[in-house]
Amino acid sequence: MNLEISTPALLFPAITLLLLAYTNRYLAVATLIRSLYKRYKENGHESIIAGQIKNLRLRMYLIRNMQAFGILSFLLTVVCMFLLFENLTKPANYSFGASLISLFISLILSLVEIQLSTKALDLELKDME
Numbered sequence: 817m818n819l820e821i822s823t824p825a826l827l828f829p830a831i832t833l834l835l836l837a838y839t840n841r842y843l844a845v846a847t848l849i850r851s852l853y854k855r856y857k858e859n860g861h862e863s864i865i866a867g868q869i870k871n872l873r874l875r876m877y878l879i880r881n882m883q884a885f886g887i888l889s890f891l892l893t894v895v896c897m898f899l900l901f902e903n904l905t906k907p908a909n910y911s912f913g914a915s916l917i918s919l920f921i922s923l924i925l926s927l928v929e930i931q932l933s934t935k936a937l938d939l940e941l942k943d944m945e
Contacts, residue, residue, distance in 0.1 A: 819896075819905060819908055819912060820900070821897055823912070824912050825893075827890075827893045827919070831886060831889055831890045831919065834922070838883050838926070839883070841929070842876075842883070845875055848872065849872050852865060852872070871932055871935060874932060875929055875933065875936070878926075878929040879929060881922075881925050882922050882926050882929065886919070888915075889915045889916075892911050892912070892915035892918060893911075896911035896912040896915060899911055
């Protein structure tokens with residue numbers, strides 16, 4: 817494959833928007849944790865809160881890793897562009913491939929986190945029934 821410098825550059829806006837979405841998810845979960853903590857302090861230990869805490873802890877772990885792999889993908893894309901600029905095509909191809917793999921892992925983790933988010937909402941709905 818003949819990789820040009822414009823090819824990895826196409827990933828810049830996608831990865832940037834992805835990181836923005838991940839940051840928004842992180843902020844939403846952080847806000848939820850703070851409100852849940854307040855509710856826990858006011859009402860004591862409820863089974864719904866315990867389930868939510870377990871879910872939120874796992875979601876925070878996933879979001880952290882989503883962001884890490886997204887950033888790694890971004891960095892590898894920059895490295896790829898630099899290598900292409902220096903006419904080092906073989907290492908650039910490897911860097912671009914690694915960038916795509918990192919992006920893929922980040923997206924898979926995002927999918928898992930979305931599934932957990934849905935389970936958390938289901939816990940709330942069950943509590944209201």
